[in-house]
Amino acid sequence: MPPSGIATPALEIRLPNLMGYCPLPIFINQRYRWLKERSTLWILEHGFMSLQNQESWDGELLASVAHPHAGKDELKTACDFFNLLMAADDLTDTQGARNAQMTCDVFLGSLRDPSMPSSSNFSRAVADFAKRYKLRASSNAHARFMKHMESYLQTVASQATLRDNHVTPALELFIIQRRENCCMKACYDLIELELGIDLPNKIYGDPEFLVAYEAAVDLAWLGNDIYSFFKEIEHGQGGYNVITVYMVQLRMDIQAAFDYAGAEFRRIWDRFQAAKASMPSFGDEHDDDVRRFIEGLEIWCIGNIYWSFESRRYFGEQGRQVMATQICSVQTKASII
Template sequence: MAVSALEIHLPSDLMDYCPLPIFINQRHRWLKEQSTLWILEQGFMTLQDQELWDGELLANVVHPHADNEELKIICDFFNLLMAADDLTDSQGARNAQMTCDVFLGSLRHPSTPSSSNFSRAVADFAKRYKLRASSSAHARFMTHIESYLSAVASQATLRDNQVTPALEPFVIQRRENCSMKTCYDLIELELGIDLPDKIYDDPEFLVAYEAAVDLAWLGNDIYSFFKEVEHGQGGYNVITVYMAHFRMGMQEAFDHAGAEFRRIWDRFQAAKASMPSFGEEHDNDVRRFVEGLELWVILMLSCNWSFESRRYFGEQGREIMATHTVLFETKAKNLA
């Protein structure tokens, strides 16, 4: 099969929609040491995998205000997510469902994990998180993680059947299997706040929250597309879905993704500016939480993790960050 080479230009003006500066939690060196020790002790991720993924940098960038214990809990969860993501991406539907069941079971019943290293690691995280989180945040987290794992298992079924989903159902499912709702739950842990359920039920708050979810998975799909295609997993990515749905070329699909990102970013900013009052006891916490959402979005626009880690672009991250250009060589079958 012939190999073709394409010069793909990533959306280059997204940083224009990024007014906040990037901070890195000053506990980064401490976290790096502690997280590496925990990962190696648990035995579910190799040192090489950890360095490629660099969950410590991710945790420090998007949670700059977390204290030591909270930051460690957050980073451990990121590592669990990446381990589950990489494992289920390589599994068929049946085994992916089993992995998801182990994950959820260990979260629900951390005192009785299974014999696997991964189950024990999840249980260790679950115990520490529950001690630190508010009851309402923990309940939301459990609801969100269950939806995430269900969507991951469904994605494996589509992959087994080599199905590129239609746009609308893809977006609905992507909002769940991107795991961002669970990640956003940890903002409350970082800030030491407790938002009542009535705020999450408010339609105007939900506009900003759901826009932040869409921005995160869309930005992730833009950057992860090349890695996924290289591993034969490109069928479940918004770029491939755009190409099929709109009958676009690859560059057109990237351009469309950039335009969609900017449209959603504007919606997020408008919702943030018009956020209603929830009473004096909650308004400052809501403001800080929404700023936390914005930091996650900025991560998808910045070099601090997407290009500095080697997860998406290997050793070429800084060069691609500077040029916003990827020289992409692939066989057509990898897009399936």
């Protein structure tokens, strides 16, 4: 460690150009400004997130780029869900295993029985969302959503245990866990709500469909780890991030780890596109719905990249500059692993 008062050298990291890998247009839901006002009112009413955190997170923008075709009720439901996830993510990131488990139990309990929330503001907010989502979602999508949320919350609690024990998991185990604790499967369930479709469970069991679906999950969490790494390092939470796992498990320096992550993203994007192009027929009654859902996954992935720079969540006020240059600075290598 350098002596007190002496600045540590900055490392300039070249980010992989994920938007260049998937050069698709960005569409923002025309109800974004309408949503911004109402979401803020909802958050303040329930009191589980500060206005400052909500504004830097900008869940309304994420909802609007991830669900550009959603009606106002569906868009509001998606945004409220994203805000709940952000609050839970920020809270459990700072909690030990026992308290993180309690937070996850409250979340899941309020989803399962929204008529009986606990006394906490967060629990009441979850219950409010759960009632509205269940009213609008198809029975198939709702059942999948609950299954995905249970898996998500279980792995979030497990992650806290690893963090308590200062364990960097093996890469294979990390990927398995990350596919669940990124919560993208539950997020993708809301695409059906946006589009007003009801995909039968047999489609989710089709091998070709699953190639595209699972690739979309990997694209989302990998992009998130690339962009959130600097924020997590700043807050001492960088141990559970794929960049750190690459550095430790594959014995890479930080730039090599980012380069490797970019190559992985491009490989997965190509796999997604190949699966999209070769999607089999599921019958005339389902083919158009499947096509629209797969396009919804694609929109989510590119929208998530755009939001990562446009919000202040990861890069503060420098997001557009980082997006333009693909360069980000970190102060010291010593604090990274």
